[in-house]
Amino acid sequence: MTETLAKDTYMTTAIAGALRAAMAADESVVVLGEDVELSTIGCTKGLVEEFGADRVRNSPISEATVVGACVGAAASGLRPVMDLMFSSFFYVAMDQVANQAARLRYMSGGQVDLPLVYFAGTGPSGSAAAQHSENPHPILMHLAGIKVVFPSSPGDAAGLLIASVEDPNPVVFLLDLMLAGAKGPVPTDLEPLPLGKAEVKRSGEDVTVVAIASAAGTALEVAAELEEDGVSVEVIDPRTLSPFDWDAVTDSVARTGRLVVVDPARRTCGAAAEIIARVAERNWADLKSRPRRVTWEDVPIPFSPVLEEAVTVRKDSVRDAVLAGVEEKGAG
Amino acid sequence: MTETLAKDTYMTTAIAGALRAAMAADESVVVLGEDVELSTIGCTKGLVEEFGADRVRNSPISEATVVGACVGAAASGLRPVMDLMFSSFFYVAMDQVANQAARLRYMSGGQVDLPLVYFAGTGPSGSAAAQHSENPHPILMHLAGIKVVFPSSPGDAAGLLIASVEDPNPVVFLLDLMLAGAKGPVPTDLEPLPLGKAEVKRSGEDVTVVAIASAAGTALEVAAELEEDGVSVEVIDPRTLSPFDWDAVTDSVARTGRLVVVDPARRTCGAAAEIIARVAERNWADLKSRPRRVTWEDVPIPFSPVLEEAVTVRKDSVRDAVLAGVEEKGAG
Amino acid sequence: MTAADNLELFARMARIRAFERKVQALFKAGTLPGFVHLYIGEEAVGVGACSVLTEADKITSTHRGHGHLLAKGADPKLMMAELLGRETGYCKGKGGSMHIVDYSLGILGANGIVGGGLPIATGSGMADRILGRDQVTVCFFGDGASNQGVLHEALNLSAIWSLPVIFLCENNHYTEWMRTEEITAGEIADRAEAFGIPGVQVDGNDVLAVRDAAAEAVERARAGGGPSLIEAETYRHHGHNEGEEVFSGPYRPQEEIDEWIARDPLARFRDECVKEGIATPAEFEQIQEREGDLIEAAYRYAEASPMPAPASALADLYAEAE
């Protein structure tokens, strides 16, 4: 294993570093999007100075066509990385994501590889309100044909971004904006982390908590607190949602017999629903209590801080769900 | 109750009749979309002759703007009904659906009603392939802010369409293209059927099958066959997916203790996942065997008939799932 | 135009300026949730255009919407309360800076999606046309938004249906931190021509010039003559959003900024009015003071208002059927 670049690397810096490494390693990698030269989020900062205006290009506000252009470019020998800035803007370009990027390889009978990455900041970032706070991963998971990466730490983000750029398929890489200011260790010598591999962020015996992106940190805090109460919580971070590491979840629930899913997305037809359905299919006999989920409420993200907090994932809800699962008598 | 208009009314005719009734009842109802004058699916046929070109207007292929124009028009006193033809085209207009139609009322603090209906044929219709065969209901359910109607019979379609046009909220009304040629009774005196009310299409004791749109017919066939084998199947058709009649499902599973969901959509983060997650939350103690789902495979819909059949909902899969549920020993 | 009309135009610009200065101060003090895009420097566009509208006429606005809303008559108290996330705000705290609406004043909404208002304005015009009303809709959008495909679609739809919509492009030359001309082919006003729509360029820092162009377009629209495109050249004195410097660094030449500040729409209009004897400098100062007081009162109102109850987050998604 490699030594760490720094113990305290920001998530955005880690991603920028990974992107720089990917561009240096492969000339066909290009970066485009609105303001990628100066970089609003910081993940493409400095790239134009290093790699030139041909490979790093500011694009107009034309998301549908730029997203679709990545498909045409990927089919023609480039490896585009497009920064969509906020994931809410995927909706503007959804046809080119859903009907084109996610379909062309399959519809062609596998004739073409489409190595491209759509990068976006995502989720609430503090009163950005409904049109700048979506988490689109459940929709992207449902589409099929697009890989979805949604990491929880700078180290994971860096390794997964390298792998995303190297992957021959369309990948949506999401940066949870709640983590934009988070820090963590990143290896100096960046290596790809495989897509489709979950990580057990904390081992435990009593209950499995599957927690996505920023929810992983919340789950870890809850786990640490509950240890003092004698509850042993295992925290699994899927890291990539498509492909999904179902075995990691199944194996864990087979041991713990209990499941709580923490998904920063609206409830209905979200990732938590899917994880619960799979566990019901695979781990029926293992389950000692009903599976539970902690998600956003089924409303748009409101503006006012008190309202935003009310509808998103709160630590106390996670704690309550874990305790309820542990305390519930086996049934079913 | 009213007498039936005809025992044998086509689904498309029923919808056309309901639309005609809605337009006659309220002058502010207008119909727009590509080819609504001649009507490719048949649901808007004859309307222009009856109501004139002001209220029935062919629109250019500009889905994003026409979908968005419905929002502006609904906020300004019209009740637009837009025909999108194939639901795959929602992706082209997704920003105006997801970021505007589904959000404006909430973001405004409830200042405005947006009485509008987006109508579309949906799902496979026989080798229409990946870009004309989507079923978008799981995505729409996840969005929140849009009601989703997806009926399984001409009578339900007619009553639910009346209610959709009368509803003060954005409604997506989906016509399962597998049912375009289906017939059934429709009351002469059309009355609205409430949105958010499921119907028990067949009562049974051993297992609850929740089956959406054309899958309801498949489930009823399976139920009839299994009766001979001594298995009593209850078939619930949700009819509207948002709002969803959770109580109808909960009550049924409380009696039968078994659940099979048949959802004509890709598996991951689909409606079936949500229904299973809710039942796990609400009916844990009732469940005698693991809940099961029969869905499409997680791939785009392929063209060739043999492939299309292989990835969509088949009767034998429904039958197998029901039997597996009944035969499985209680556990969990 | 009476003297009073002129002073009214100035007063409205002064109100916007005072509102935005207050918002800026609040942002700096860290007491404002979210992020804000200020309209300072562009006041003449919103005020000039809205000055020829009736209360029944409608507008759609943008992420940089405070000025449009105030120009159309929105209540600063309710706006400020919304910006502070209060229960008494226009949207009960659910919308915030980018989502303020007031349907009673024909304000169909600010919009966080660039270009998002173009289809909505088109539909508003469609309703007016079908219902036989003589209202018009002004659709504000930016130079950056002019590269969204919905502009093309909205122009086409408005043209074929002869809709009473005025597409008003505020060309402040920047799309966030990008010079718009580097990502935009040709002149924006020219994009109307292929659709048979009149397109004009106007000095967006000259409130009377904007007013005149808008008046012509509005008159045409009311008379059934269909849509128009107006491109108003202007400049934002501030950043794209407050606080951007930390990330963007400087990206506009200082001379450019200075040049445009020298053409400040308020100072310029005041000076012209003074020159023409419409009012004295002191009278203008009084107006500015009055508007400043109004905004301070709005702030006090907002500040004293309660935060919404957390449970209210679950309300307002759907309207109840009658």
Next chain:
Amino acid sequence: MTAADNLELFARMARIRAFERKVQALFKAGTLPGFVHLYIGEEAVGVGACSVLTEADKITSTHRGHGHLLAKGADPKLMMAELLGRETGYCKGKGGSMHIVDYSLGILGANGIVGGGLPIATGSGMADRILGRDQVTVCFFGDGASNQGVLHEALNLSAIWSLPVIFLCENNHYTEWMRTEEITAGEIADRAEAFGIPGVQVDGNDVLAVRDAAAEAVERARAGGGPSLIEAETYRHHGHNEGEEVFSGPYRPQEEIDEWIARDPLARFRDECVKEGIATPAEFEQIQEREGDLIEAAYRYAEASPMPAPASALADLYAEAE
């Protein structure tokens, strides 16, 4: 243009005609899955344009794509097998009529989404430009597609980046069953102007006229002169899709149909060639026969091919990383 060049143009048009006639017969016989949009009457556009392309050049196509594909060199056997849903088809039966691609020939795909190819062609041009290749991309789209916003965006992007893309609008005057002029403001070719892109109209039933216009645009693109828009006026002899009559009834004046059939691109080009002594009527008949045989052979190949294994439906979604 040698005589052989002329005959080659004719032969390719004849191949398309024969292919489409066969498809029509199969549809009528009920042996074709799904629905099809025939290119009969429009052959001169695809053939004229593709005749100036190299194999390395690329095209994007539409729902009415058979003609474009054959013009670019696609194998009728693999196309026919795809239309019949066979394992040996271009897409192993996964794509069908609207989704045929052949990347080895630069055919980036038919497309079931109207306007779907516009962004893809733009990206193809972007890749060529960045990678310094002198390839060009021809983006076929319909008059109906000209009202999609992505046209506006693609024109702008291609213009600012000077991309080697030729936007070729096949104006057959109908958008499904709607007369396009009733839903379209102005002339389509004029939509290029505001972006500083040359836009021309050309007789789409004259294969040499299309070829000339395409040659000029291709030359400009290869030389780094950026994009062009060509609007080719033509007509589809058949319905929007086969079998439409049942639903649509007649919606085009019979005189209009007759007029355009009298301008059939094949007969017209043949007659001109005969008049100029390039070949005899008998030679043209031979070509048509040869191409007809080729299509019959393609059909036999397709017919004899097996259906794909059901389990293959689960393959090909993702590429394996090396």
